Amino acid sequence: FLMERKTRVKINRKEVMLAKLRKSCSCNPKKLKSFVMDFLPVLRWLPKYQCKEYIWGDVMSGLVIGIILVPQAIAYSLLAGLKPIYSLYTSFFANIIYFLMGTSRHVSVGIFSLISLMVGQVVDRELLLAGFDLNDDAPPALRDGSLQNDSQSNTTAFNLTIAGMNAECGKECYAIGIATALTFVAGVYQVLMGIFRLGFVSMYLSESVLDGFATGASLTILTAQVKYLIGIKIPRSQGHGMLVITWINIFRNISQANLCDVITSAICIVVLVTAKELGDRYKHKLKFPLPTELVVIAVATLVSHYGKLNEVYASSVSGAIPTGFIPPKVPHFNLMLRVAVDALPLAIVSFVFTVSLSEMCAKKYAYTIRANQEMFAVGFCNIIPSFFHSFATSAALAKTLVKTSTGCQTQVSGVISAMVVLLVLLFLAPLFYSLQKCVLACIIIVSLRGALRKFQDVPARYHVNKVDTLVWVITMSASALISTEIGLLVGIVFSMLCIIVRTQRPRTTLLGQIQDTSFYEDDLEYENLSSVPKVKIFRFEAPLYYANRNYFLKSLYRLTNLDPNLEAARRKKYEKKEKQHLKKGDHTTANGLGIGETTLQLIPKQIDFQALVVDCSSISFLDTTGVNTLKEILKEYKDLNISVLLACCNPSVIDSLKRGGYFGKDFGSMQEMLFYSIHNAVQFAKDQK
Helix, strand or coil, rough: CCCCCCCCCCCCCHHHHHHHHHHHHHHHHHHHHHHHHHCCCCCHHHHHHHHHHHHHHHHHHHHHHHHHHHHHHHHHHHHCCCHHHHHHHHHHHHHHHHHCCCCCCCCCCEHHHHHHHHHHHHHHHHHCCCCCCCCCCCCCCCCCCCCCCCCCCCCCCCCEEECEEEECCCHHHHHHHHHHHHHHHHHHHHHHHHHHHHHHHHHHCCHHHHHHHHHHHHHHHHHHHHHHHHHCCCCCCCCCHHHHHHHHHHHCHHHHHHHHHHHHHHHHHHHHHHHHHHHHCCCCCCCCCCCHHHHHHHHHHHHHHHHHHHHCCCCCCCCCCCCCCCCCCCCCHHHHHHHHHHHHHHHHHHHHHHHHHHHHHHHHCCCCCHHHHHHHHHHHHHHHHHHHCCCEEEECCHHHHHHHHHCCCCHHHHHHHHHHHHHHHHHHHHCCCHHHHHHHHHHHHHCHHHHHHHHHHHHHHHHHCCHHHEEEEEHHHHHHHCCCHHHHHHHHHHHHHHHHHHHHHHCEEEEEEEECCCCCEEEECCCEEECCEEEEEECCCCEEEECHHHHHHHHHHHHHHHHHHHHHHHHHHHHHHHHHHHHHHCCCCCCCEEEHHHHHHHHHCCCCCCEEEEEECCCCCCHHHHHHHHHHHHHHHHHCCCCEEEEECCCCHHHHHHHCCCCCCCCCCCCCCCCCCHHHHHHHHHCCC
16 A cells, blocks of 8 residues: 655745744844843743742752862862962852853852863963973962962063063963963854854764763873872973873882872872762761861861971972952953864863753753753853953863752852852962962862773673773773873764764664564574565665665675676676577577576576565665665666565655656556565565566
């Protein structure tokens, strides 16, 4: 039977586009209000805020995140190659802006180790190109920590004309200039992606690519912190192979290790890991996580200050952290041009982590987010703070999980966290002067536990899917051994190549009939299937397009044990010889057979079927090459008196075949060539004479 297709209503795409354009460009009070409410989601949910029900959870989670955020912000400044004050600025502004623009209730947006690493690599590269020494430690600053007295906290200032900056600018000044320019461009990219609705780009970052990228970057982060752990001074490696070069330099200079830093690092790591493990084990009994990092920083700072570890043992310390806010400054345009390429992977990674975490929380707590608005939110979390000496931000998994576990209900908790950071910025920052850098390095390394534990999941991952495991390994290796940006690119390209290879060489098989049923399955995978006499059923489990055309034909010829081209050539050869013998008056053929036996000899023994059924259920689409391929086998098998029947084609495949002329001009033979089930095609083939 032939099912009748619905008549499609022709749509004038030009009119539709013009109507959408008119609607978008029109402006009225109602639409303006809706636009503002969509752009600032806080205006929708804050008036409906249930204070009695939500406030306690939001305050508690906000305080906990704020307490965690302060030491992490100071620690991650090492990754970014910037002063701790800029990390605190970043944490403060990101929480405020996401509170206004974000659609997720639970995501914690702020400083993130992976993003800090990517920023730090660009900053270090540009500092080297500008002629600065990356290994110069800042001279001791004034202990009062005020901004006015911090002018000497940079390295020696030079009159520079770098990237158009003709001003007296030291290392710290130039470093934050690079970071803010990079952050601004990344934010612009994210906003443009939101305007043009390019959020689909995140679909090309599979879970395996993201996990491999995060793990590889974690190895790079760990490597960069080892020199602080043991208190040695080695060159900060740049470019490809940074991980290997850094480890070589570490082992070469291991004899110069600072015993005070080594002992401090060992104690801090033991305390932090033990506290984390106990917290994980008894988290169901704890109302909120233990503020281990804050306790460690407080104790370490007191010990360092009263023990004079910097003066006596030459242990490297954080130095003065100024209080208050530096006047805003527009990121320099010429620096933006220098980092425009670097900002693209930064923008994509920042957006992908934010949206993936937002979707995870939304699914868990049964609400919806708007991915496009998330793009705008994270974009403006980069653009606006870049004017206030901040660098790139993203959602962070660890802090988000802490947020949800401590009773967070809305982004009001983000405002509470920002207030905690503000308190440190205005009053408490100078207290961290004597904090050892090795303590900050310990906090960073212990925070990488989750990413490094991915190595334990490799056997389980391999058991589930070998290809995804290979993608993970390749991405992780490239991110660690080459560079993070190259590793991300390699992971995306390799994962896409895996998909292409899967479609280029898909599974092909012949089907057999399940006894006493109208169903057919893979003859190689299942027992007790019966073959259908005089009928071959071929299944191709992929779209048929230009890249796998040859594989389709080779598989078909191999499984049916018949190449129509070779058979046609053989027949022509016999016909030619037969004509030559007839002209000579010889009544025997070239094989010594009588004329009556010639016809039998011409029909090969291996042709044991008269119909070929192609199961198209797994063919999702056909391109022009695919249609021509099916037309080709239709003609070739027809020359051998073998009919080709198509079964289980989806509507798009049928339309492609119609447009390609597979069924002829008037589709008159369509009912004899196309069937809605394999069984119908087989029954039709059996009924043929």
